[in-house]
Amino acid sequence: MLTSCFDEIKQVIQGEPQPAEAPAVEAAPAEPTPPPAPTQPTNEEISRMLIEQMNGSEAASAGELTCSDPQKGADSSISMTATLKMVVKEDLFARETAPAAFNKERQAVNEAANNAMRPESVYLFQVGATTDLITDADRAAKPLPENLQAPLNELKELAEASVFRKVVNTGDSVETSASFTATYVDGVWQFSNIVVDNAALLALNDYTAQSALPQDAPILTPEFEAARKSLISEKVTAFNQLAEPYIKGREEAARATLTEYQARAEEEARRIAEQAAAEEVARQESINAFVQALSDDKLFAGEWTRDKRFGELSLHIEQSKKFENSVQFVGTIYDTKLPEASLDIAGRCNLNPQENGTTQVDITIYDGQYDPDQPTAEVYDAKDGMLSLQLSKDGKLTGIMSCTSWANTPEKAFQIQMSPKAKEEPKSKRRR
Known part of the structure; x- marks a missing residue:
């Protein structure tokens, strides 16, 4: 039977017990909210x-x-x-070799060294030597004696010594x-x-920390710089004083050397003059021999060869004339085995002997009679035949007989050798 609203009120008024209420259910604790992610690293x-x-x-x-x-x-x-x-x-600190702070002092050291080591040529010029007397050895720097080289080495080492310069501060x-x-x-x-x-x-990393500097390291401070400059200056002065007697001695030695050079030059000049005179005599003898060899009515006889073929050839100089530097002549060439063969020639001899003692003789072949069956007819037919010969002091002629058109085919040339021959009756010439 349902309890009415009225019965419940009644029970409350009369103090009657009421039904117990159901206990409330507790809610589960909420999860903690995580902090937001940082936007960037710290x-x-x-x-x-x-x-x-x-x-x-x-x-x-x-x-x-x-x-x-x-x-x-x-x-x-x-x-x-x-x-x-x-x-x-x-x-x-940075380590500096040959620091710029001592450039002036190093220049003074170099000047002192150069003054003491000047080439011999400097002293020779001072005492009046001319350029032609100076040798290559005279132009080379002169090594110093040990009593000067040792203090100079010490001086250079001092001027070029490394120092430490502060470049970064704490x-x-x-x-x-x-x-x-x-x-x-x-x-x-x-x-x-x-x-x-x-x-x-x-x-x-290229620098050295102060705590890592060597013991007694030279640090470039104003005080150190002033002291080092003063020390170098004192040593340069001492070196120059030490070198002064040595330099004066070299000046005196240069005078003796100049006298020796002048005597040697005079002797060489005499030798050259004598040699030149002898050479001129020999040259004139050669010229006279050449002129005589090519004088009027001279005769040369010899042979021509080409490959395995050969034949006789003679040269008769009928008339010649000497000029300042040459001899010009006219005559004939012929083969003694062919009595009717004879060709006119004109020639020129250069009277400037070569180093080997010979001189050049050039001959041009003109017109005449010849055997058309002989190999030499190749030259005679060409109308530009020539002989290019060397005349020796003993009168021998050697060279080639060729044509100017054979310049690119030298193998076609005839080899010529002729020697002076005793005079004989001139050949009669007949023309074609």
Whole structure:
């Protein structure tokens, strides 16, 4: 039987017990909301990554980091650039050989050395030598004696000695930069596409840290520079004073050398003059011999050869005339076995003997009678026949008989050899 609304009210008024209410069900606790992912790596994370990548110099430590140009990718990645200042831990020094600070002093050292080592030619010119007397050996630098070479070596070493010059101060900074992509994965930033420019940092490796300098290292300070310049100047003065007697001695020696050279030159001039005179006598003797060999009514006899063929050939000079540098002549050539064969010629002899003592004789063949069956008829038929001969001092003629048109076929030429022959009755000439 259902309980009415009235019965329930009654029970409440009369204090009658009411049915117990069902206990309320407690709600399950809610899951904690995860914090949002960071939008980019922290400076500490970026600095740590850059230091690992840079493999840079131990002379500097990481300083201020600045980031710029962040670009979000399609996923959770971000691309950006970063610049990290690296702070130098201690003073850095560059080692310099022959430092520019001592250029003037090195120039003074070189001048002192050059003055002491001047070639012999300098002193010879000072005492009046002419260029033709100077030898190649005189033009070479003169080695110094040991008592001068040793202090000069010490002086050069001092002027060219290495020094350390401070180039970077403690606290100076160099910048390194990098571009990269960062991706947040499982609560950790992962870096990729890293491109690092740490050239400025690596350049510090070329220097020496103050703590690594050798003991008593020469550091180029104003005080050191002034002291070194003064020391070099003192040593240059001392060297010049030491070299002065040596230089004066060389000047005196140059006078004796010049006297020797002049005597030698005079002797050589006499020898050359005597040789030239002898050569001129020999030349005139040769010229006289050539003129005599080619004088009027001279006769030469000999042979011609070509391959395995041969024959006789004679030259009769009928008339000749001497000029300043030549002898010109006319005559005939003929074969003694062919009495009716005779050809007119005109020739010229150069009266400038060659080194081997011979001279050139050129002969042109004109007209006359000859045997058309003889091989030499090839020359005579051509109308440009010629003989190119060498005349020796003993009167022999050697050379070729050819044609000017055979210039490119020298194998066609006839080899000629003729010697002077005693005078005989001139041959009668008959023309074709």
